[in-house]
Amino acid sequence: MARRQSWIAILAILIVAIALTTAITTPKADAATPLRSKLRVAKRELRQAHHRLQAAEAALAAALAGTTDPAGMLSGQATPQPQTTAAPTAVDELKVKVVEARKAVRVWQKRVGRIAGQVRRQLQMAGWECRAYWMPIIKIAARRYNVNGNGMYRMMMRESGGRRYAGASSAYKGLYQYWTGTWAASWNPWRHYSIYDGSSQIFATAYAIHRGIGPQMWTTTFASQY
Helix, strand or coil, rough: HHHHHHHHHHHHHHHHHHHHCCCCCCCCCCCCHHHHHHHHHHHHHHHHHHHHHHHHHHHHHHHCCCCCCCCHHCCCCCCCEEEECCCCCHHHHHHHHHHHHHHHHHHHHHHHHHHHHHHHHHHHHHHHHCCCHHHHHHHHHHHHHCCCHHHHHHHHHHHHHCCCCCCCCCCCCCCCCCCHHCCCCCCCCCCCCCCCCCCHHHHHEEEEEEEEHHHHHHHHHHHHHH
16 A cells, blocks of 8 residues: 555655656846747747646646546546545645746746736837837836936937937037947946937936946936936
8 A cells, every 4th residue: 555655645745746847947038139039038938937837737646536547648548547545745736846947837827917018118119219109118217217207308309309319420429418438338238239329328427327426427418418
């Protein structure tokens, strides 16, 4: 009897182990990966998490019912073969696996939803940028860094008139007339993007103001417009 219980417990755990070959991990953000690629990866991970949960639940059901082969998974039979109930410790371990698998599904569901929202916002911002419709982007950046969006808009209009290619023939370029050396400096998280990228200039400016370096970067317009 004890030997049979042990085999049931071992086989039930093996079912879960096979399904959990890929470790259950929390997602890590990769800033260098485009959002759509992140979304594809997150959706794939969510599908795998669902498969792991199904396998864990099947193994737990098998252990609780005292079967070594839930739903004929191992033998190919259409119905499970009843056996002696698995040991309580094995059932407890399988319950933990189910809880962990459900948690992983929730984590990836939230991540898929968050990235999908970011993709939608990115597409929306691209549409605004194509039409040189800067104010909605300024509002988003201002909220992120808790700065004055109206002041940022007034600064932009005084610096460039809202023209992203303003100053193309000079050292000061773009919506906020960044000097090329200032734009490329390490303080700027958006320095790897084009100096003519309107959204990047807007977010960089909001970030600079948030850090308290606005007055020294826009010596005239910051004092008069912001």
